[in-house]
Amino acid sequence: MSHDTVTVELGARRYDILIGAALLSDAGRMLAERFPQTRFAIVTDENVAALHLPELSRSLQAASLEATPIIVPAGERSKTIGELDRVVETILQTRLERSDMIIALGGGVIGDLAGFAAAVARRGMDFIQIPTSLLAQVDSSVGGKTGINAGAGKNLIGAFHQPRLVIADTDVLDTLPKREFAAGYAELAKYGLINDAAFFAWLEQVHADVLAGGRRRDEAVAYCCRAKAAIVAADETEHGQRALLNLGHTFGHALEAWCNYDPERLIHGEAVSIGMVLAHQFSERLGHAPSADTQRVKQHLSEIGLPTEISQIDGGPPPVDLLMHHIAQDKKVRQGQLTFILTRGIGKAFIADNIPADSVTDFLHERITG
Numbered sequence: 001m002s003h004d005t006v007t008v009e010l011g012a013r014r015y016d017i018l019i020g021a022a023l024l025s026d027a028g029r030m031l032a033e034r035f036p037q038t039r040f041a042i043v044t045d046e047n048v049a050a051l052h053l054p055e056l057s058r059s060l061q062a063a064s065l066e067a068t069p070i071i072v073p074a075g076e077r078s079k080t081i082g083e084l085d086r087v088v089e090t091i092l093q094t095r096l097e098r099s100d101m102i103i104a105l106g107g108g109v110i111g112d113l114a115g116f117a118a119a120v121a122r123r124g125m126d127f128i129q130i131p132t133s134l135l136a137q138v139d140s141s142v143g144g145k146t147g148i149n150a151g152a153g154k155n156l157i158g159a160f161h162q163p164r165l166v167i168a169d170t171d172v173l174d175t176l177p178k179r180e181f182a183a184g185y186a187e188l189a190k191y192g193l194i195n196d197a198a199f200f201a202w203l204e205q206v207h208a209d210v211l212a213g214g215r216r217r218d219e220a221v222a223y224c225c226r227a228k229a230a231i232v233a234a235d236e237t238e239h240g241q242r243a244l245l246n247l248g249h250t251f252g253h254a255l256e257a258w259c260n261y262d263p264e265r266l267i268h269g270e271a272v273s274i275g276m277v278l279a280h281q282f283s284e285r286l287g288h289a290p291s292a293d294t295q296r297v298k299q300h301l302s303e304i305g306l307p308t309e310i311s312q313i314d315g316g317p318p319p320v321d322l323l324m325h326h327i328a329q330d331k332k333v334r335q336g337q338l339t340f341i342l343t344r345g346i347g348k349a350f351i352a353d354n355i356p357a358d359s360v361t362d363f364l365h366e367r368i369t370g
């Protein structure tokens with residue numbers, strides 16, 4: 001079967017991302033070739049299990065590979081210590097050895113949870129990412145960020161633990177609800193916004209084909225995987241440019257926490273969409289970015305069907321002090337100073353240290369009540 005291969009160059013821990021159509025049905029053969037004599041646990045959620053687990057299980061069986069499914073409830077609320085405990089206990093009860101492997105079959109939540117379970121079970125087992133959402137295919141399945149949410153904030157308990165292989169079957173994107181696909185598109189557009197104005201301009205031209213599941217969609221997924229692989233290879237543990245991938249995430253995480261991770265109100269990619277617009281508006285307010293670029297970003301994300309304003313979230317407006325509390329808890333706080341990913345315009349994001357909390361508070365007041 002033809003597919004694109006992108007390699008994440010991490011020396012002895014280098015791994016491939018395979019991107020293409022109909023890869024799920026071929027996964028058993030590919031895994032048997034690469035990891036013979038290995039037993040697997042497949043961590044997935046209820047929704048993905050109904051859609052894709054039978055095909056993956058059939059494919060593993062056909063390759064004489066043994067696999068135990070572990071199914072968790074769908075949604076961000078599964079990224080808890082409780083679910084982690086259940087997944088790890090099941091791995092241990094199934095008597096998987098350290099040399100056996102965990103497969104994460106699902107979106108970003110499953111990749112984070114299963115990857116973290118793999119990082120801690122038996123002090124570290126290998127795992128494979130089989131991302132089934134656009135968000136996971138273009139971002140979260142690549143790069144080894146794994147973890148769960150803490151009471152104090154999102155993704156605050158975790159580990160860098162790289163997968164051994166990523167299999168991104170672009171056919172599975174056909175089964176995504178429109179809202180989920182749009183949410184993933186926010187992360188896809190992010191690659192243009194951080195350092196690739198030409199990619200953003202290309203998306204402005206071809207987004208209809210991407211949304212319709214045409215050839216451009218698969219090209220866009222492969223392009224983003226290449227961009228992500230390069231960033232991760234240069235800065236695996238986020239001491240530098242990898243932080244640019246957090247564009248919009250500080251505001252976005254605070255909005256998700258305010259919504260109590262309720263998917264009826266807001267899902268991650270939607271929070272990132274609003275967060276990226278806020279990051280442009282905040283940059284503009286600080287005199288870094290031209291307003292024309294902010295308008296372009298807002299216009300494009302709106303065309304995709306994404307929210308771009310806090311007022312579009314039900315149950316608002318959010319109290320600014322609550323958002324500031326979550327922003328202060330965010331992992332990008334260093335020595336008490338707020339670190340934001342700001343921008344000088346489309347494709348020109350940069351890391352800004354020492355942002356005074358007061359300027360963020362004033363900005364949020366302006367956006368929410370002004």
Ligand code: GLY
Nearest residue numbers: 139143145242245
């Ligand atoms: N999703 C951001 C990163 O992987 O660094």
